Amino acid sequence: MTKGSPLSGRDPKNSERTTINVTDGTLIPSKDEGGLLSAWNISFFGAVGLLVALPLISPNPYLRILSFVPDGLIATFSVTLSSIFFALIIGLFAGLGRVSQNKAINRLSTIYVEIIRGIPLLVQLFYIYYALGPLLRLQGPPAAILAMSICYGAYMAEIFRAGIQAIPRGQMEAALALGMSRATAMRRIIIPQTVRIILPPIGNEFIALLKDSSLVSILAVSDLLRRGREYASTSFRYFESYTVIALIYLVMTLFFSRLVAMMEEKLRHRGNVH
Amino acid sequence: METYIEIKGAVKTFNGTIQALRGVDLSVEKGEVVLIIGPSGSGKSTLLRSVNRLERLDSGSILIDGESVTDEKADIRHIREEVGMVFQSFNLFPHLNVIDNITLSPTVVLKKGKEEAVALGRKLLAKVGLSDKEIAWPEQLSGGQQQRVAIARALAMNPKVMLFDEPTSALDPEMIKEVLDVMTDLAREGMTMLVVSHEMGFARAAAHRIIFMDAGQIVEEAPPETFFTSPREERTRRFLEHIL
Numbered sequence: 001m002t003k004g005s006p007l008s009g010r011d012p013k014n015s016e017r018t019t020i021n022v023t024d025g026t027l028i029p030s031k032d033e034g035g036l037l038s039a040w041n042i043s044f045f046g047a048v049g050l051l052v053a054l055p056l057i058s059p060n061p062y063l064r065i066l067s068f069v070p071d072g073l074i075a076t077f078s079v080t081l082s083s084i085f086f087a088l089i090i091g092l093f094a095g096l097g098r099v100s101q102n103k104a105i106n107r108l109s110t111i112y113v114e115i116i117r118g119i120p121l122l123v124q125l126f127y128i129y130y131a132l133g134p135l136l137r138l139q140g141p142p143a144a145i146l147a148m149s150i151c152y153g154a155y156m157a158e159i160f161r162a163g164i165q166a167i168p169r170g171q172m173e174a175a176l177a178l179g180m181s182r183a184t185a186m187r188r189i190i191i192p193q194t195v196r197i198i199l200p201p202i203g204n205e206f207i208a209l210l211k212d213s214s215l216v217s218i219l220a221v222s223d224l225l226r227r228g229r230e231y232a233s234t235s236f237r238y239f240e241s242y243t244v245i246a247l248i249y250l251v252m253t254l255f256f257s258r259l260v261a262m263m264e265e266k267l268r269h270r271g272n273v274h
Numbered sequence: 275m276e277t278y279i280e281i282k283g284a285v286k287t288f289n290g291t292i293q294a295l296r297g298v299d300l301s302v303e304k305g306e307v308v309l310i311i312g313p314s315g316s317g318k319s320t321l322l323r324s325v326n327r328l329e330r331l332d333s334g335s336i337l338i339d340g341e342s343v344t345d346e347k348a349d350i351r352h353i354r355e356e357v358g359m360v361f362q363s364f365n366l367f368p369h370l371n372v373i374d375n376i377t378l379s380p381t382v383v384l385k386k387g388k389e390e391a392v393a394l395g396r397k398l399l400a401k402v403g404l405s406d407k408e409i410a411w412p413e414q415l416s417g418g419q420q421q422r423v424a425i426a427r428a429l430a431m432n433p434k435v436m437l438f439d440e441p442t443s444a445l446d447p448e449m450i451k452e453v454l455d456v457m458t459d460l461a462r463e464g465m466t467m468l469v470v471s472h473e474m475g476f477a478r479a480a481a482h483r484i485i486f487m488d489a490g491q492i493v494e495e496a497p498p499e500t501f502f503t504s505p506r507e508e509r510t511r512r513f514l515e516h517i518l
Contacts, residue, residue, distance in 0.1 A: 173328055174365035174424075178379035178431060179355035188382060192369045 044254040047247045054244075061237045065228070065244045072227030073248070079144055079223060080213045084206050086149035091156020096186070098161040109157065116154035122215050124151050129219045144216035152209055159205065163198035164190055196267060203260030207253050214249070224248060278304040278435060278466050279325060283334035286320055286490075294320040296490035297334070302435075307467040309477050309498075312487035313513060318470045321487070322437050325468065326350075326357045339434065355383060358428030362440040364420040366412040366427070372399070373408045376427045384431065391430070398426035402456050418449025422456055435466040442473055454479075472517055474502070486510045 055063040097109025116124070128136065128147040138146065167190050175185035217226035225245055232241035279302040286295040294317040302308050310318045323329040325336060327343050327350050336343040343353055367375050376398060377391035386394075399405050402422040412420055421441055428436060438457065442450045454476045461467055461480035469481070477484055477498050484501040486494045486509075494507045502518075505511050 168363075168365075170361055170363050170365035171367065174359075174361060174367070175379075177326055177328065177354055177357070177359035178427070179351050179383040180379060181351060184382060188378065189367055193367075196369070 040254060040258060044251065044258070047250045047254070051244070051247050051251065061231075061235060061240050062244065064235075065231055065237070065241055068231045069224060069227045069244070069248070072222055072224040075141070075221060075227075076210070076213050076223040076225075079141060079148065079216055079221065080206070080210045082145045083148035083152060083213070084209055086145065087152035087156050087205070087209070088202070090149060090153025091160050094153060094157035095160025095164065098157060099164050101182075113154045113157050116151055117158075121148070121151050121212055122218075125215055125219060140216070140220035144213075144219050144221050148209065148213065148216070152205060155205055156202070159198050159201045160194065163194035163201075166197060167193050199267065200260055200264040203256070203263060207256050207260065210256065211249065211253060276304050277301045278306070278339055279468065280337040281321070281325070281334070282336075284321065284324060284331050284336065285333045286317070286324065286329060286331050293490050295324070295331070295334075298487075298490070298492055300485065300492065302466060302468060304466055305464045306482050307461045307465075307469065307480050308483050308485060309481040310468070310470045310485045310487060311472055311477075311513075311517075312493075316487040317490040318487045319439055322439050322468060322470050325435075325437055326354050326359055328359075351383075355431055356434045358431060358433035358436040360421070360424050360428055360436065360438045360441045362443050364412075364417070364424045364444070366420050366424055368412050371409050371411055372404070372415075372423050375412065375423060376430045379427070380430050394430055395426070398429050399423075401429075401459075402426045403452070416449060417445045418452045421445065421449075421453045425453075425456055425460075429460075435468065436460065438467065438469040438471060440470050442471060474518065478502075486513065488513070 051066070055066055094109045094112055097105045098113065100106045100109070119127075125144065125147045128150075129138070129140070129143040133143075136143070136146075171189055171193065172182075172185055175189045176182070180188070213223060214225040217223050217229065222230075228241045228245035232238045235241070279300070281298060281300040284295045284298040285293075287293050296317075298317070298321055300308075300321075310321065312318045320329055324331050325338070325343065327348075331344055334344065338353060338357065341353060342348050343350065367378070370378060373392060373395050376395040377388070380386045380391040380394065381388060396405065396408065399408060402425055404419060404422055404426070407415060407419060407423070412423070415423065425441075441457070442453050445453065450473065454473055457467070457469070457476060458480045469476070471477075481498050483495060484498055485492055486501075486505075486507075488509055494501070494505060494510045496505070501510075502514065505514060
């Protein structure tokens with residue numbers, strides 16, 4: 001799971017764009033280590049190569065495993081995408097709550113963030129599926145999406161809060177001085193600028209969520225990991241099954257982290273995305 | 275002359291200890307250009323920012339055109355529509371181009387039509403000499419150009435008074451004049467202006483009255499000619515020696 005998102009030092013005299021650096025070093029390929037033999041290239045193309053070569057060299061079991069898991073891949077992605085969608089909505093409102101001048105809303109949002117970030121995701125999944133099961137009566141996938149959205153919403157809230165607070169105070173003051181309400185100023189002036197600087201950290205959360213989605217396999221969700229486990233337990237090919245699963249996760253996360261890095265680079269160089 | 279801004283007994287303390295304003299009284303008449311000078315920390319920016327309630331006073335009252343700014347129940351947004359403000363750091367909206375910076379508030383707050391707002395925006399850009407920058411982005415402009423756009427943006431709300439908070443302090447020397455020229459034109463047109471600045475050229479050319487503040491109080495006020503040639507107070511004299 002991604003840790004906090006400390007803001008890079010912002011010099012008020014310097015009008016350059018503010019960026020948020022998230023200290024999740026393993027995810028973002030460094031641009032310094034370029035070249036053909038960069039760590040990213042070796043890992044990514046190595047993993048892709050293995051996923052192609054292994055079924056060719058020994059179709060049984062690798063080809064069978066590969067044809068067994070696509071259902072799981074779809075489940076993994078639908079859980080991840082739904083969760084990130086709801087987490088963004090929760091995060092936006094909780095983040096606004098965290099910077100609200102209304103003390104009750106502010107306190108409530110902060111309590112939400114504190115509680116959720118203090119409980120492991122796996123425990124939250126158990127809690128919603130098993131502990132609240134009789135009450136909520138949710139199937140595996142909706143329970144998984146609910147738990148992941150609530151959990152990641154708290155982390156998103158902190159990204160939104162940090163992003164909003166990274167916008168110079170003068171922006172809000174100028175908007176207020178022009179007769180806008182705080183809400184209008186937020187919507188028209190602050191949030192549009194915030195979105196630009198929080199895109200990379202949100203991309204990181206997406207990758208973290210993609211990986212954490214493997215936890216939902218315990219809630220009777222037939223995701224990628226669970227499909228692998230199913231194959232393994234019927235064929236007793238544990239090594240081969242979990243190797244393929246690990247390689248698929250690796251290819252996906254490396255692919256998306258490169259995408260996030262490119263996006264970050266683009267935002268940094270072009271300054272404005274209009 | 276009619277009084278337009280009336281400040282009475284303004285007191286403001288920051289963090290419970292720093293006394294920014296210790297009982298300031300000031301009236302500004304319609305069409306008057308008042309320049310506030312004083313050492314840093316003298317409370318001049320705080321005073322200016324209280325006028326449109328970007329700072330809330332601890333006690334005292336401010337009336338603009340008879341309407342209370344300081345009353346808790348005041349319709350502050352309506353008052354702010356009529357009080358334009360220009361900041362030291364320009365504060366243009368970086369995600370909007372020049373014309374959108376200017377037209378946003380007229381369309382969103384005053385509910386003007388897009389075409390009407392753009393037409394007004396173009397007129398104001400011509401006024402500040404930046405007609406060719408209509409679709410430029412703020413970051414592509416020099417500081418002086420940004421500040422002139424900021425003035426046009428404030429004027430687009432058709433304000434009855436303009437507040438300038440050290441409008442040239444963040445500018446390179448060669449850009450100061452272009453901003454002061456726009457301000458001087460505005461003063462000549464009869465705009466009521468409250469200006470925190472140490473630009474003595476502007477003071478001589480356009481100000482009707484100079485206010486010298488120190489330690490949260492008004493020490494001396496006079497028309498520019500007497501203020502610079504024969505200041506009454508010792509503190510004023512010492513300050514003028516530093517800046518002139």
